Amino acid sequence: MKLAEATPFEEVLSAGGDEIRRLMEDVERQLERISLGYGDQLARSATSTLAAGGKRLRPLLVFICGGGDGTVAEQRALVRAAVSVELVHMATLVHDDVIDGAPIRRGRPTIYAASGREVATATGDFLFSRAFSLLGTNRDPGQIRTLSAACLALARGELAQRRDAYATDVDADRYLRRCELKTASLFVASCRLGALAAGRAPSQVEALGRFGRQVGLAFQLLDDVLDVIGAPDQTGKQRGTDLLEGTTTLPLILAGESDPSLAAPDLHSIDSRERAEELCDRIAATDALESVRRRAFDLVRDARSEVDGNLPPPSSELLGLVADRIVERSK
Amino acid sequence: MKLAEATPFEEVLSAGGDEIRRLMEDVERQLERISLGYGDQLARSATSTLAAGGKRLRPLLVFICGGGDGTVAEQRALVRAAVSVELVHMATLVHDDVIDGAPIRRGRPTIYAASGREVATATGDFLFSRAFSLLGTNRDPGQIRTLSAACLALARGELAQRRDAYATDVDADRYLRRCELKTASLFVASCRLGALAAGRAPSQVEALGRFGRQVGLAFQLLDDVLDVIGAPDQTGKQRGTDLLEGTTTLPLILAGESDPSLAAPDLHSIDSRERAEELCDRIAATDALESVRRRAFDLVRDARSEVDGNLPPPSSELLGLVADRIVERSK
Numbered sequence: 298m299k300l301a302e303a304t305p306f307e308e309v310l311s312a313g314g315d316e317i318r319r320l321m322e323d324v325e326r327q328l329e330r331i332s333l334g335y336g337d338q339l340a341r342s343a344t345s346t347l348a349a350g351g352k353r354l355r356p357l358l359v360f361i362c363g364g365g366d367g368t369v370a371e372q373r374a375l376v377r378a379a380v381s382v383e384l385v386h387m388a389t390l391v392h393d394d395v396i397d398g399a400p401i402r403r404g405r406p407t408i409y410a411a412s413g414r415e416v417a418t419a420t421g422d423f424l425f426s427r428a429f430s431l432l433g434t435n436r437d438p439g440q441i442r443t444l445s446a447a448c449l450a451l452a453r454g455e456l457a458q459r460r461d462a463y464a465t466d467v468d469a470d471r472y473l474r475r476c477e478l479k480t481a482s483l484f485v486a487s488c489r490l491g492a493l494a495a496g497r498a499p500s501q502v503e504a505l506g507r508f509g510r511q512v513g514l515a516f517q518l519l520d521d522v523l524d525v526i527g528a529p530d531q532t533g534k535q536r537g538t539d540l541l542e543g544t545t546t547l548p549l550i551l552a553g554e555s556d557p558s559l560a561a562p563d564l565h566s567i568d569s570r571e572r573a574e575e576l577c578d579r580i581a582a583t584d585a586l587e588s589v590r591r592r593a594f595d596l597v598r599d600a601r602s603e604v605d606g607n608l609p610p611p612s613s614e615l616l617g618l619v620a621d622r623i624v625e626r627s628k
Numbered sequence: 629m630k631l632a633e634a635t636p637f638e639e640v641l642s643a644g645g646d647e648i649r650r651l652m653e654d655v656e657r658q659l660e661r662i663s664l665g666y667g668d669q670l671a672r673s674a675t676s677t678l679a680a681g682g683k684r685l686r687p688l689l690v691f692i693c694g695g696g697d698g699t700v701a702e703q704r705a706l707v708r709a710a711v712s713v714e715l716v717h718m719a720t721l722v723h724d725d726v727i728d729g730a731p732i733r734r735g736r737p738t739i740y741a742a743s744g745r746e747v748a749t750a751t752g753d754f755l756f757s758r759a760f761s762l763l764g765t766n767r768d769p770g771q772i773r774t775l776s777a778a779c780l781a782l783a784r785g786e787l788a789q790r791r792d793a794y795a796t797d798v799d800a801d802r803y804l805r806r807c808e809l810k811t812a813s814l815f816v817a818s819c820r821l822g823a824l825a826a827g828r829a830p831s832q833v834e835a836l837g838r839f840g841r842q843v844g845l846a847f848q849l850l851d852d853v854l855d856v857i858g859a860p861d862q863t864g865k866q867r868g869t870d871l872l873e874g875t876t877t878l879p880l881i882l883a884g885e886s887d888p889s890l891a892a893p894d895l896h897s898i899d900s901r902e903r904a905e906e907l908c909d910r911i912a913a914t915d916a917l918e919s920v921r922r923r924a925f926d927l928v929r930d931a932r933s934e935v936d937g938n939l940p941p942p943s944s945e946l947l948g949l950v951a952d953r954i955v956e957r958s959k
Contacts (some may be wrong), residue, residue, distance in 0.1 A: 392753060396746045415727045415790040418749065419783045422723060425753070428777030429760050432771035441772055445761030452754035459746040489823045 305351045305626035309361075309618050317360045317615075323376045324356045328383065351403065354619075355382045355487040355514075359617045362505045371495055374435045378490040379442060381432040383598030386483060388424035389451050391417055396455070397542060403533045432490075440493050447486035453455055454479025463543035465561040472547050476517040477510070484513030504607045508616060511600035516623050518593040521546035522586050523627070525577045531628040537573025540564060547592075549576075551585035559583070595623045635683045636957035640949050648691045654707045655687045659714065659772070662758060672726045682734065684730075685847075685950075686713045686818040692946045693822030693836045702826055705766045709821040712763040712775060717814060719755035720782050721746055728873060733865050763821075771824050778817035785810025794874035796892040800881050804845065811851075812844030839947060842931035847954050849924040852877035853917050854958070855907045862959040868904025871895060878923075880907075882916035890914070905945075924955045 304310075310318050312372045337616050349598070356379035363375040395417045401407065409417040425448065432440055457475045461467050488509030492502040499593070523532050524539045525548050543564045548599040553560035559579060567573050580586070597620040641649050645785070662677070687710035692940075694706040724730070725738040726748045732738065742747040756779065763771055788806045792798050819840030823833040854863050855870045856879050870877050874895045884891035890910060900905050928951040935944045 323819075360738075389753075392749050396749055411788075416787060418723050418727055419790070420784040421753075422756070423780060423783035425750055425756055426776050426783060429771060430776030430780060433769045436769040438767040438772075441769075442761060442766035445757050448757030449754060449761060452750045452757055455750040455753070456747060459744075459750070505925055524690070 304354075305622050305628060306354060306357055306619060309357065309615060309622060312618055313615055316366070317357070318431045319358045320372060320376055320379070321353060321356060324353065324379050324383065327376065327380045331384070333379070341527040351383075351386075353383065354599045355386055355483060356380070357619065358425040358484065358509065358512075358616075359424065359491035359494070360485040361612055361619065362488045362497075362509075364497075364609075364612050367495055374437075374494040377431050377435055377493060378440060378494045379487075381428040382447075382483065382490060384424045384428035384431070385444065385448060385451070385486075386519050388421045388428065389455070389483075390417050391421040391424065393455065395421070396459070399540065401534075412559070435494060437493060440490055443486050443489045443493065447482045450478045450482030454482070454602060458544060461545065464545065465563060467545040467550065469547060469550050472545065472550060473514065476514055480517040480520075481510045481513030485509040485515065498601035501607060504603045508600045508603040508620075510600075511603070512623055515593040515596040515600070515620070518547060518589050518596070519624055521548055522547075522589050522593075525586060526579050527627065533628075535570055537567070537570070537577045540567050540576055541570070541573045547582050547589050548585045549587050555583045555585065590624065597621065597624050634702065635681060635685075636953050636959055637685060637688055637950060640688065640946060640953060643683075643949055644692065644946055648688070651691045651703060651707055651710070652684060654688060654870065655684065655710050655714065657797070658707065658711045661698050662711070664713070670834070682714075682717075685954075686717055686814060687711070689818040689840065689843075689947075690822035690825070692950065693760045693819045693828075693840075694826035695828075695940075695943050698826055705825040708762050709771060709825045710767055710818075713761040713814065713821060715755045715759035715762070716779060719752045719759065720786070720814075722752040722755065724786065726752070726913065731866075736894065742909070766825060768824060771821055774817050774820045774824065778813045781809045781813030785813065789875060792876065794895050795876065796894060798876040798881065800878060803876065803878050803881060807845055807848040808841070811848040811930055812841045815847065816840040816843030829893060832938060835934045839931045839934040839951075842927045842934070843951050843954055844953070846924040846927040846931070848926070849878060850955055850957065851867065851921050852879055853920050853924075856911050857878075858958065864959075866901055866904070868898070868908045870899070871907055872901070872904045878920050879911050879916045883911040883914040884917050886914045886916065921955065928955050935959060 310321065328366040337411050359379040359382060360375060363371070367375065375393075389515055390402065394402060394409045395414055398409065399407050400410045404564075407417070408420050410421075428444065429441065432444055454475055454477075457478060461471065461475065471532070485506050486509070489502055490503045497505070521539065524534075524546065525536065527536065529535055535541075540549065549559070549562070553562070556579070559576075562576070567576055601617050602618050607613070608616070631908060641652065690710040690713060691706060694702070694709075698706065721733065722739055725733060725740045726745055729740065730738050731741045738748070739751055743751075759775065760772065762805070763775055785806055785808075788809060792802065792806065816837050817840070819836040820833055823836045828836070836916070852870065855865075855877065856867065858865075860866055866872075871880065876895070880893070884893070887910070890907075898907055932948050932953050935947050938944070939947070
């Protein structure tokens, strides 16, 4: 069985050995089956979302944080945790597309575009519910609390992003707080869930949670860099999409610090793809992207220090590799 | 502390004694506090939803099914279960209002109307997440599975209702299957959660689940009767709202059986409040409402037989009283 698509984390999969690859294939199989038995319309819309794939980075983190050498029962618990996290991730994407009225995601029509707001809202609710229903099978209230804390943070992050839309006074701190809610929270949950499902010691659960937070922030910083200079055939979206949606990102904030003509811009004036790309070019002409990358590298270095010595070598090395790929990727 | 509003279940509260009333007041207090600490905008939108009140019928069912005589720890678990169920109920209302573009609910502007689609979608997600986060504290995977099964059914019911909108071929069976998903599922969860949180025997949990299913269906049948003949100052909404939204209900289906001119109507032609009220009058002129009420009474009788003898008298009598009020209410 093939994984959904080539991922920037292929190298990690290879280094992780057959065990992790087999678990990742289990995730794909379960995601494919998740909407069976729930009626035609839901099956169509949920399956199209699940099949649209993605990097499957969150399940990968679950497995590496869990370690690959557990009993069969532990591995099943890890797969359920991994599928739950990916379902929550997908649920938020489906609802984000409703909120944004987005026509395309990962090169395919969104559920919103194909089936309308009603089906998309209900499909997102379905995916959230399925995540908790599945994770409940692990019979560990700590895992449920971990996932629901992440869901709460995601909802707050979504609200923060809407509240900040088109605001001209978003500074780096406010931006990072939003990233923490909207992106890092599910990375924290992935790492903690892997550790909890594998029965790791509390100190390791906490250290992996901190690791997740830092790589999650680094991941978002790189996403924002790719929004400015990513190749659309790699990222699957146009450059400047964030700016077109009125979202102030760190590259823009830092560009404004080195080029005063870019400070506190009115994003309402970025009303076409051409204008968005022009603003991207102006940001790229400053040292902002370099600064953002440097911050991301710093986060990854801190993340690595959380796990070095705290976890046995195969896991800590693989996590280091994931962290590196997160800041080196081009898609 | 006052309960949110006068409820058709006031008599049940009185019969239930101080214990249940105190637990219901705990629910109000927890609902009021639920959004504190999550940022201003969310607090405003969630608080306005929670404060808008409602009949609090689902928490009441949790408490009666749990019995009022448990330890302090059991009572805390019951309150958490009750608040979780009410939060899920509210989350679905908030998302329904987004889907319907509804301006008013319970006489107040909806979150959708007051704050837009983004805030409303995220608020619904927040309320769902908070429900699972809270219920997770009960440390019982069976309770999580019960609530997530209900959430799945609710999402499927929402989809079924959209799929059936303006369809002319919805028969009574299809209508009842939809009610089972969209309404009865959360009544089932309320009754089961009460029984689980109180540590009742498995056979009682199952019997109470069946009770919940039957009163849930009866509740929806009465709602549909009230949509046709309810007084707007009692129900808080215009007559014929379902019909205006293209929703075929049992009164309409049965009216079509006794008056052929009402069979398989094109609800697209019901495009104004006046036309909706006119159709309501024509439905009320048939024996359809009487038939629907009779079905609801039959369901309540079956529901009562599930608990008589299966539960000790105070609980079974209170449940019988709730079931009666469900089919006798005018709001």
